[in-house]
Amino acid sequence: xxxxxxxxxxxxxxxxxxxxxxxxxxxxxxxxxxxxxxxxxxxxxxxxxxxxxxxxxxxxxxxxxxxxxxxxxxxxxxxxxxxxxxxxxxxxxxxxxxxxxxxxxxxxxxxxxxxxxxxxxxxxxxxxxxxxxxxxxxxxxxxxxxxxxxxxxxxxxxxxxxxxxxxxxxxxxxxxxxxxxxxxxxxxxxxxxxxxxxxxxxxxxxxxxxxxxxxxxxxxxxxxxxxxxxxxxxxxxxxxxxxxxxxxxxxxxxxxxxxxxxxxxxxxxxxxxxxxxxxxxxxxxxxxxxxxxxxxxxxxxxxxxxxxxxxxxxxxxxxxxxxxxxxxxxxxxxxxxxxxxxxxxxxxxxxxxxxxxxxxxxxxxxxxxxxxxxxxxxxxxxxxxxxxxxxxxxxxxxxxxxxxxxxxxxxxxxxxxxxxxxxxxxxxxxxxxxxxxxxxxxxxxxxxxxxxxxxxxxxxxxxxxxxxxxxxxxxxxxxxxxxxxxxxxxxxxxxxxxxxxxxxxxxxxxxxxxxxxxxxxxxxxxxxxxxxxxxxxxxxxxxxxxxxxxxxxxxxx
Amino acid sequence: xxxxxxxxxxxxxxxxxxxxxxxxxxxxxxxxxxxxxxxxxxxxxxxxxxxxxxxxxxxxxxxxxxxxxxxxxxxxxxxxxxxxxxxxxxxxxxxxxxxxxxxxxxxxxxxxxxxxxxxxxxxxxxxxxxxxxxxxxxxxxxxxxxxxxxxxxxxxxxxxxxxxxxx
Ligand SMILES: Cc1ncc(C[n+]2csc(CCOP(=O)(O)OP(=O)(O)O)c2C)c(N)n1
Numbered sequence: 001x002x003x004x005x006x007x008x009x010x011x012x013x014x015x016x017x018x019x020x021x022x023x024x025x026x027x028x029x030x031x032x033x034x035x036x037x038x039x040x041x042x043x044x045x046x047x048x049x050x051x052x053x054x055x056x057x058x059x060x061x062x063x064x065x066x067x068x069x070x071x072x073x074x075x076x077x078x079x080x081x082x083x084x085x086x087x088x089x090x091x092x093x094x095x096x097x098x099x100x101x102x103x104x105x106x107x108x109x110x111x112x113x114x115x116x117x118x119x120x121x122x123x124x125x126x127x128x129x130x131x132x133x134x135x136x137x138x139x140x141x142x143x144x145x146x147x148x149x150x151x152x153x154x155x156x157x158x159x160x161x162x163x164x165x166x167x168x169x170x171x172x173x174x175x176x177x178x179x180x181x182x183x184x185x186x187x188x189x190x191x192x193x194x195x196x197x198x199x200x201x202x203x204x205x206x207x208x209x210x211x212x213x214x215x216x217x218x219x220x221x222x223x224x225x226x227x228x229x230x231x232x233x234x235x236x237x238x239x240x241x242x243x244x245x246x247x248x249x250x251x252x253x254x255x256x257x258x259x260x261x262x263x264x265x266x267x268x269x270x271x272x273x274x275x276x277x278x279x280x281x282x283x284x285x286x287x288x289x290x291x292x293x294x295x296x297x298x299x300x301x302x303x304x305x306x307x308x309x310x311x312x313x314x315x316x317x318x319x320x321x322x323x324x325x326x327x328x329x330x331x332x333x334x335x336x337x338x339x340x341x342x343x344x345x346x347x348x349x350x351x352x353x354x355x356x357x358x359x360x361x362x363x364x365x366x367x368x369x370x371x372x373x374x375x376x377x378x379x380x381x382x383x384x385x386x387x388x389x390x391x392x393x394x395x396x397x398x399x400x401x402x403x404x405x406x407x408x409x410x411x412x413x414x415x416x417x418x419x420x421x422x423x424x425x426x427x428x429x430x431x432x433x434x435x436x437x438x439x440x441x442x443x444x445x446x447x448x449x450x451x452x453x454x455x456x457x458x459x460x461x462x463x464x465x466x467x468x469x470x471x472x473x474x475x476x477x478x479x480x481x482x483x484x485x486x487x488x489x490x491x492x493x494x495x496x497x498x499x500x501x502x503x504x505x506x507x508x509x510x511x512x513x514x515x516x517x518x519x520x521x522x523x524x525x526x527x528x529x530x531x532x533x534x535x536x537x538x539x540x541x542x543x544x545x546x547x548x549x550x551x552x553x554x555x556x557x
Numbered sequence: 558x559x560x561x562x563x564x565x566x567x568x569x570x571x572x573x574x575x576x577x578x579x580x581x582x583x584x585x586x587x588x589x590x591x592x593x594x595x596x597x598x599x600x601x602x603x604x605x606x607x608x609x610x611x612x613x614x615x616x617x618x619x620x621x622x623x624x625x626x627x628x629x630x631x632x633x634x635x636x637x638x639x640x641x642x643x644x645x646x647x648x649x650x651x652x653x654x655x656x657x658x659x660x661x662x663x664x665x666x667x668x669x670x671x672x673x674x675x676x677x678x679x680x681x682x683x684x685x686x687x688x689x690x691x692x693x694x695x696x697x698x699x700x701x702x703x704x705x706x707x708x709x710x711x712x713x714x715x716x717x718x719x720x721x722x723x724x
Contacts, residue, residue: 121575122582126625129571146625180567180628304619307612 005133005164006031009097012140013041015172018068020044020059020423022052026072027112028099031164044423044452047444049076051416053083054405054442056094058417061403062378063424064217066093066147073099074112077158078119082410084154085123089407090238091215093152095143096120100160103131116158125153133166138173145176150183151302152215183301187318192326194314195273195297200332202271202295204339205231208254208283211238211406212276212300218321219243219399222275225324229333231273232343234262236283237391238406239276245395251343252395255283257388260541260555261346266291267550268342274298276320279309280407289548299323350541352392353557359534360510362386362461366393369433369459372517377429378421380404382414382438385467388539390433412441415458419445422454429457429521436462436486436493446500449526457520458528460493463535471538475553497528508532559588560614561634561710564603567626568594575624576603585609585617589642589707600628604640604709633712640710644681644688645670649699658698665691676701 003011009032013021020042025033036043046052049071056067071080077098087094101110117129126146128139139157147155199205207229213222219242226233226249233243234251243250251262263285266272272294277283284290287309298305298312299320306315316323354363366389373379379394380403381387387404396402403421405413418432439460449456464487473481497504503523507516513531520527540554566572573592580587588606595602607617614632621630650658650673658677659669666687667679681691688705 117571118574121571121578178625181625302623304616304623308616308619311612 001170002167003170004031004167005136005159006035008133008136008168008170009140009159009164010035010038010040011170012137012172013068016140016144017065021068021070022046022055022059022420022423023070024049024052024072024076026076026099028073028076028101028161029070029159029164031161032070032097032099032159042423044419044448046416047447048442049079050083050412051419051442051445051448053080053087053094053096054413054416055420055423056096057083057087057092057413058380058403058420059424060087060092060094060420061214061417062400062421064215064400066095066144067420068095068097070097071099072112073101073116074114077116078114081119081123082408082412084120084156086405086408086410086413087154088123088125090211090405091152092154093147094154095147096154096156098156098158100129100158102162103160106160116156120156123154124156127156127158129158129160130163131160133163133168136163136168137171141173141176142178146178146181150181151212151305184303184317185301185319185322187299187316187323187326189326191314191316192323193330195316195327196330196332198271198295198297198314199229199273200334202334203336204269205229205271205273205336206251206266206269207231207233207273207275208236208266208277209233209239209242209275210236210277212320213239213242214399216276216301216319216321217399218276218324221321221324221328224328225331228328228331231333231336232265232340234258234266236277236280236406237404240391241396241399241402244397246397253391254549256285256543257392257539257541259347259352259392260350260550260552261343263543263549263552264346264350265343267548269294272296274300274312275324276300278305281309284309285543285549285551286546350555353540354537355557357534358510360508360513360531362463362533362537363389363393364510365459365461365513365531365533366390366433368513368517369431370394372514372521373429373431377401377431378403378418378425380414380418380421380430380432382432382434383409383411383468384435384438385463385471385537385539386433386435386461388468411435411438413438415439415442415456416445418456418458419449419452419454422456423452426454430455431457431459433459433461435467436460436464436490437466440486440490443496446497446502446526450500450502453525455525455527457526459520460528460530462490462493462530462532463537464490465535467537468539470536474536474538476544493528493530502526502528504528504530506530506532558608558610559634560607560609560632561638561640561708562605562607562618562621563631563633563710563712564605564621564627565595565629566601566603567628568599568601569626572601572626575626576605576621579620579624583616583620585613591707591709593709604707606708631712633710637713638710639713640684640708641682642685642688642706642708644691644703644705645678646681646691646695646700647676647678647702648695649701650674650676654698661694665694667691
């Protein structure tokens with residue numbers, strides 16, 4: 001039977017297991033919305049297309065399945081860009097479907113035409129312009145395949161109006177074969193053996209894991225590896241949760257705002273076992289001074305990540321889950337108790353610290369959220385100081401419970417991402433921790449939670465300023481505070497929420513915080529908690545840009 | 558250090574932009590890039606001449622491999638290979654120099670494509686050395702215009718045949 005392109009698209013999405021689409025309509029995707037009208041797939045109407053990409057991202061991070069967002073041509077598509085770029089930086093599988101002007105108008109500067117393929121080429125894993133309805137089903141199949149396999153990432157499908165109107169015989173390609181795309185998933189046994197040999201000989205090892213472990217769903221394998229070896233493990237911002245943060249073998253986060261003790265351990269190790277991590281500059285500090293005494297084993301599915309920033313001694317290309325299985329089978333760990341004793345000394349010497357002064361300390365807020373939320377909660381953090389404090393003070397025990405825009409650091413991410421996760425898990429507690437700055441970038445999505453009846457909890461850490469930028473201006477620009485105070489323009493967040501019929505409350509006393517968080521969690525439906533915290537508070541410890549990882553300021557109180 | 562890499566890609570719209578975009582986004586330098594269809598019309602071959610140390614080259618090859626439309630990448634300068642370019646060169650001419658010039662061009666292996674009263678166009682195919690020699694020799698006569706293809710290259714050993722690339 002012949003079907004219209006738009007119907008074929010929906011049929012394909014259903015077969016791909018898509019249960020929800022985040023998006024916004026317009027002229028160039030009207031035929032598709034006429035199919036969405038049928039209600040076969042749940043649709044969440046956003047208020048800005050950027051939000052739909054962040055939601056698809058949040059959905060994907062929470063579930064491990066590709067998130068889908070949809071926008072019209074021209075301005076709809078360009079509004080998606082930040083969200084796509086963020087997903088690209090963090091290797092998150094999303095499929096973005098944009099409308100496009102009719103094929104014969106492409107290149108004619110038609111109304112609402114933009115070169116979406118050109119615009120998204122550098123920020124997608126791959127993109128497709130479908131010019132013929134007969135290519136549509138295969139394209140959708142390939143898009144999902146590419147997005148979710150290998151090193152995952154965003155894929156965009158640009159769909160001209162006429163392609164969605166044209167008819168063809170619908171055939172679902174069961175198999176996908178792309179000759180130029182065949183990721184290596186099995187680690188080379190010889191390399192795994194070499195890694196095991198290094199492990200057997202080391203004295204001061206550190207396991208350093210990144211987002212790749214979460215993406216691969218390798219928590220179990222990682223946990224087995226850590227338990228078997230008894231080695232210390234540190235996680236990047238995106239790696240948090242892959243190994244239980246409350247476990248004594250966990251050193252928490254490393255890097256620019258990592259624990260000082262952890263950074264010391266990394267700098268002094270003789271073997272660094274990097275797993276699904278990419279040696280980002282926020283993690284390594286001054287690259288020439290990173291891990292000076294260490295041999296490095298690097299396990300990653302993307303060969304291009306290996307030896308890009310640092311030269312490694314034993315590269316292993318493959319899915320970290322499978323490689324870890326192989327490694328777990330043969331690994332024999334030496335006794336590292338002396339090394340642990342040294343690390344425990346650092347931990348004693350450099351605990352996280354902050355000073356109480358009667359106001360609600362932002363660090364305290366993070367601790368309070370952690371105490372209140374419970375293990376099953378999903379927490380999204382926006383970008384800035386609150387993000388770093390949450391990463392320091394919240395002990396994530398499970399993979400896929402922490403959502404944040406790490407690589408791109410896109411403000412405005414957390415609230416929509418939380419909506420995306422909530423759409424996947426309507427019955428779980430989903431909290432978005434946002435700054436007063438970042439929230440104002442995507443707070444329009446309050447409409448979306450109300451309309452979609454999603455019980456997202458929003459906690460605003462209001463320090464009246466763009467805290468992270470203020471911190472840098474304080475430390476490196478002689479307190480010449482330039483364009484960082486927001487207070488005069490900020491809305492009354494409680495009234496704002498209430499105008500959307502969202503329950504809201506303001507807290508400015510420390511003692512009220514715990515009960516307010518409890519009330520927020522107990523209240524059905526969406527909720528906004530506006531927390532007024534200390535204004536001039538800095539995230540410590542801190543590695544200044546261009547300094548070595550163990551050259552930190554603020555590591556002692 | 559100059560490397561010649563041979564890249565088999567899908568013969569599709571936009572692939573050149575993907576490859577060129579990758580080079581500019583990652584600040585890799587291209588000396589030349591030549592592209593054309595292969596014996597299989599669904600596949601094109603790009604010959605890219607790049608400059609960089611071994612680490613840069615390794616990244617270039619890995620990054621090219623990440624592109625979905627890239628089927629195979631190979632640094633053929635690591636093995637014996639042949640490379641050729643094609644040059645068209647317009648040289649000034651007068652009654653006096655005419656004979657000498659035509660003779661010289663012939664000796665250098667160039668063909669006359671077109672000749673007029675006051676100028677001639679020669680065609681020369683060959684490797685870099687041959688191009689350099691021709692340019693040097695023509696200089697005294699007055700080179701008016703030069704156009705060259707990028708380098709194209711084949712390894713001495715047979716590469717994977719395109720049939721191997723099919724399922
Ligand atoms: C879209 C975007 N614009 C600018 C920045 C630069 N930036 C990084 S952190 C930050 C301040 C964030 O302020 P706020 O949301 O209030 O959070 P806080 O740091 O105060 O916790 C800014 C402006 C960014 N990361 N993203």
